[in-house]
Amino acid sequence: MHAYRSHTCADLTAANVGQTVRLSGWVHRIRDHGGILFIDLRDHYGITQVLCDPDSPVFAEVEKVRSEWCIRIDGEVKARDESLINPKLPTGEIEVFVRDMEVLGAAKELPLIVFGDQEYPEETRLRYRYLDLRREAMQRNMTLRSDVVSSMRRRMWDQGFREYQTPIITASSPEGARDFLVPSRLHPGKFYALPQAPQQFKQLIMVSGFDKYFQIAPCFRDEDPRADRSPTDFYQLDMEMSFVTQQDVFDTISPVLAGVFEEFGGGRKVDAPAEWPQISYRDAALWYGTDKPDLRNPIKMQVVSEHFAGSGFAIFAKLLEQEGTEIRAIPAPKGGSRKFCDRMNAFAQKEGLPGMGYIFWRDKDGEMEAAGPLAKNIGPERTDAIRQQLGLGVGDAAFFLGGKPESFQTVAGKARTVIGDELGLTDTDRFAFAWIVDFPIYEKDDETGEIDFEHNPFSMPQGGMEALEGDPLKVLGYQYDLACNGYELVSGAIRNHRPEIMFKAFEIAGYGEDEVRKRFGGMVNAFQFGAPPHGGCAAGIDRIVMLLADEQNIREVIMFPMNQRAEDLMMGAPSEPSPEQLMELNLRVIPQD
Numbered sequence: 001m002h003a004y005r006s007h008t009c010a011d012l013t014a015a016n017v018g019q020t021v022r023l024s025g026w027v028h029r030i031r032d033h034g035g036i037l038f039i040d041l042r043d044h045y046g047i048t049q050v051l052c053d054p055d056s057p058v059f060a061e062v063e064k065v066r067s068e069w070c071i072r073i074d075g076e077v078k079a080r081d082e083s084l085i086n087p088k089l090p091t092g093e094i095e096v097f098v099r100d101m102e103v104l105g106a107a108k109e110l111p112l113i114v115f116g117d118q119e120y121p122e123e124t125r126l127r128y129r130y131l132d133l134r135r136e137a138m139q140r141n142m143t144l145r146s147d148v149v150s151s152m153r154r155r156m157w158d159q160g161f162r163e164y165q166t167p168i169i170t171a172s173s174p175e176g177a178r179d180f181l182v183p184s185r186l187h188p189g190k191f192y193a194l195p196q197a198p199q200q201f202k203q204l205i206m207v208s209g210f211d212k213y214f215q216i217a218p219c220f221r222d223e224d225p226r227a228d229r230s231p232t233d234f235y236q237l238d239m240e241m242s243f244v245t246q247q248d249v250f251d252t253i254s255p256v257l258a259g260v261f262e263e264f265g266g267g268r269k270v271d272a273p274a275e276w277p278q279i280s281y282r283d284a285a286l287w288y289g290t291d292k293p294d295l296r297n298p299i300k301m302q303v304v305s306e307h308f309a310g311s312g313f314a315i316f317a318k319l320l321e322q323e324g325t326e327i328r329a330i331p332a333p334k335g336g337s338r339k340f341c342d343r344m345n346a347f348a349q350k351e352g353l354p355g356m357g358y359i360f361w362r363d364k365d366g367e368m369e370a371a372g373p374l375a376k377n378i379g380p381e382r383t384d385a386i387r388q389q390l391g392l393g394v395g396d397a398a399f400f401l402g403g404k405p406e407s408f409q410t411v412a413g414k415a416r417t418v419i420g421d422e423l424g425l426t427d428t429d430r431f432a433f434a435w436i437v438d439f440p441i442y443e444k445d446d447e448t449g450e451i452d453f454e455h456n457p458f459s460m461p462q463g464g465m466e467a468l469e470g471d472p473l474k475v476l477g478y479q480y481d482l483a484c485n486g487y488e489l490v491s492g493a494i495r496n497h498r499p500e501i502m503f504k505a506f507e508i509a510g511y512g513e514d515e516v517r518k519r520f521g522g523m524v525n526a527f528q529f530g531a532p533p534h535g536g537c538a539a540g541i542d543r544i545v546m547l548l549a550d551e552q553n554i555r556e557v558i559m560f561p562m563n564q565r566a567e568d569l570m571m572g573a574p575s576e577p578s579p580e581q582l583m584e585l586n587l588r589v590i591p592q593d
Helices: 059-064 122-127 136-158 200-207 246-264 281-288 314-319 340-350 373-391 403-422 500-506 513-519 521-527 543-546 581-585
Strands: 021-034 036-042 047-052 070-079 094-105 181-183 189-193 212-222 233-242 278-280 326-332 357-364 367-371 397-403 433-437 442-446 452-453 481-483 488-495 533-541
Touching: 021 047, 021 094, 036 059, 059 094, 122 357, 136 212, 136 233, 136 246, 200 212, 200 233, 200 521, 200 533, 212 513, 233 246, 233 397, 233 543, 246 433, 246 481, 246 533, 246 543, 278 281, 281 403, 281 433, 314 397, 326 373, 326 403, 340 357, 340 397, 340 403, 357 373, 367 373, 373 397, 397 403, 488 543, 500 513, 500 521, 513 521, 533 543
Parallel strands: 047 094, 278 433
Antiparallel strands: 021 036, 021 070, 036 047, 070 094, 181 189, 212 233, 233 533, 326 397, 357 367, 357 397, 433 481, 442 452, 481 488, 488 533
């Protein structure tokens, strides 16, 4: 017999009754029923009930074991009485009578109980992550993550891609976040950087003629943490293709992701990729208040400025006299009660706005009546025109926000989400995907008036060099994101592979050719030797698994995450270097006051 086990703790069934078996695992739970000890023995695969009574030669030793001791038992498989069968367990028809036992690893008093659903502070869970990971939900999440990555790899290979690895130690490259720098011992005063993404290398792979690349790539960014973002490192399905258009990239990655969500989504609906809408960045901001909309919520915001211009509602009427302002409406089907409207108004105030105007339509003596302060101020004709534009009726409401869009757009998007959730409009049993396209390449600083990149500087401008000769703020890029259920899952672009267009694009943003060559010399030089048109994208694996696992925090699907302060409480990172290490690197730490 094997030194540790003949079967896993999920293998045994009624067919094994009468056999002598060996199992190894952790003591999940112990129950003493009148001198008979029942132990739920757990390994990665499942749970088997083992029992021991005073007739067993190792009864005294079994009495000593405690939760989470790692043990090996030998015993005889017995059928449970019919009344004691546990249909929830694959091994629920049998139990194993213990004849021999060996303690493989005793456990001290536990800082975190594995059995049950107790909640623990995040600090405790991360400090003792190896215990936290033994819990059923965490075992399930990490297994899901592994299976998702395997499925992605298989689907990419099936589409003719090959996996290539890019460097981890490289040069600093701006990707929109801070670098993690690594001091060089051999070159005092100089630093490597951990890659924020394999962006430049994967483009160079295209220049090298490999045509289809992918990688399950680690990326490192010194970022502020959020519930859906790790503060240090993350993994992405990174891909790049040569001789492709934007639509070719969509047609390649969409079935990969749709297949993964169908395979691991637990039966939730996944629209066919052909049905995934393509929404411009401008329209997404207008309709949903965000560039990562949750389309499970059917609410679509609209501009209703014309109905308030010159109206009796002085606040909005005067607001519209200012340049760049508008009034937007958030329809709220089934939200037509004063109580709900007041609640949403209070929500806006908590978000830092003075409030939200509202109108709701109700039945009064068999007639439809518009109610609320706005309705009284603008009159029945304007009110009815708004209702017709929004497609609303009795029992519905609409909420209004005004000003320059950037001042209220984020709150409007949050309000749309709250309205959809509270009114039961959001289809929670679905994964709703949407491509967000036509991102502006440039933005203007309101204070300085200077033009800089708003999004990826390496995206090919739509219209090429000709587009760069006009108004920079009207230049759109072949850049795209894929949103799902309110999260950005994919970001990518058709790349700017023409050096003359790249230099012009950077010149508009205030970067001279010398600076571009200095910062991106490797890629710029390569593009002078016959670079093919190419494009690609990257899909965030952590975020995808978080959605599939129905978790709200990305740390629930990362095996060893940092905490909110980018600390590894288990391993003690970051740590102070020794004086010898600093001397080797020619570094000195300046004490902080």
